[in-house]
Amino acid sequence: MKKVALLGSTGSIGTQALEVIEKHGMQVTALAAHSQANLLAEQARRFHPSVVCIYQKEKAAELQELLKGEKIEILTGMEGLCQIAAMQENDIVLNSVVGMVGLLPTLKAIEAGNDIALANKETLVAGGQLVMQTATEKGVHIYPVDSEHSAVFQCLQGNSMNRIRKMILTASGGPFFGKKKEELKHVRAADALKHPNWNMGNKITIDSATLMNKGLEFIEAKWLFDLQPSQIEIVVHRQSVLHSAVEFEDYAVIGQMGVPDMKIPIQYALLYPERQPCPTRPLSLTDYGTLTFEKPDFETFDCLRAAIDAITEGGLLPAIVNGANEEAVGHFLRDEIGFLDIGELVQEAMMHIPNAAIHTYDEVLAADRAARAFVREHIQNR
């Protein structure tokens, strides 16, 4: 059984991962969370890691109090995350933190030779080239946890010698599929947080409503499977049963299906290459009856177009798009800007921040900061 370090343990992916870990009796080396000291302490008492990290330093004293008497080291901040990611005891690091914050710990884990189960898509969106290059140099495996990429990874088993002609990246379409811009003007955070199929954290749920999530996944797919943007087709599939598919050179298409439950891809990444019973339910195709497939509406969901343009041009643009989006989504969640402003701000940031080739982590970080600052200023000056 692999020993797992879990970054983002109190989030949606983190708590589901612990269900999987518990079911299979896997060992937890370390747990890291953003700010939920109570839940983190509860998890630590249950899974006995040697180290925990709370990202928000102000919560450290509270956590210390909660874990009094336990032999568990307590770390904080980005240093703590990176220290956990690089621990030699880890066989695999599950990175499910939210946002660009996940990039540096991913790089540190790879440099230390630890395999990655990757649920933090921003890692590959902002720093895809750096991450993939470092992983190849270090001989580290990156197992996708995102359901679409896990689907493709599963479809490729036994097919490593065959060239992918095309990837079919399925999208649920989110809560506003079929709507036009005019109808989305007055959408508030509470409306966007109602996703039809998946139960997820706030940031990704908003990204699903704008379809930016699919744009980020498009970029993630390009890096994970070494594809050209022209090889990836986005198909709206409202039921989220076909999690994605691969077309080979003979036009044979292999897809992966299952109920929309993240525990299946989480478990596949953690137990790979083994398949074991999973704490979820089986798929009944006849209960669904009909599966539908439609073209995405790039006009209404301009975030999707922006992300595809960004990776097609390359360089720092994906990091700029990601940074601008993270910042804008934060403001939208606080009801400070409208739903359509997210896409507008992302496109403005793409136009105004100069693009360049990526060589280092610092360059990615600078582009991310510039994009966030641009969005903040733009909102203030309205």
Ligand code: MN
């Ligand atoms: Mn996904």
